[in-house]
Amino acid sequence: MAITDFLAASDITSAISACKAKDSFSPKTFFKAVGLSKKTPTEIEKVFKILDQDKSGFIEQDELQLFLQNFSKGARTLTAAETRSFLKEGDADGDGKIGWEGWRLKV
Ligand SMILES: [Ca+2]
Numbered sequence: 001m002a003i004t005d006f007l008a009a010s011d012i013t014s015a016i017s018a019c020k021a022k023d024s025f026s027p028k029t030f031f032k033a034v035g036l037s038k039k040t041p042t043e044i045e046k047v048f049k050i051l052d053q054d055k056s057g058f059i060e061q062d063e064l065q066l067f068l069q070n071f072s073k074g075a076r077t078l079t080a081a082e083t084r085s086f087l088k089e090g091d092a093d094g095d096g097k098i099g100w101e102g103w104r105l106k107v
Contacts, residue, residue: 002072003050006043011035014072025082027089031107034071048103058097061087
């Protein structure tokens with residue numbers, strides 16, 4: 001299962017090019033641009049599982065840093081500041097990683 005199986009390639013391309021500049025990434029804007037905001041909870045859960053590369057049940061900081069590359073291999077990594085603020089927004093219980101609850105509310 002790849003993210004491109006249920007998101008339009010053209011949406012992914014434009015979402016990634018919209019945050020090409022360092023520190024211009026915003027999770028909310030990205031999820032909207034890529035069409036994820038309109039997806040069903042099941043599909044949103046699938047994306048969560050793809051992002052959780054080591055299957056720990058959480059999206060940790062190192063996985064978050066590679067966030068964009070799950071959508072497109074050639075995409076840049078998130079900067080330290082972007083990773084930090086993304087984590088802060090999705091980390092509902094303050095344990096330093098994003099669990100399913102925080103992710104679901106975020107998207
Ligand atoms: Ca993980």
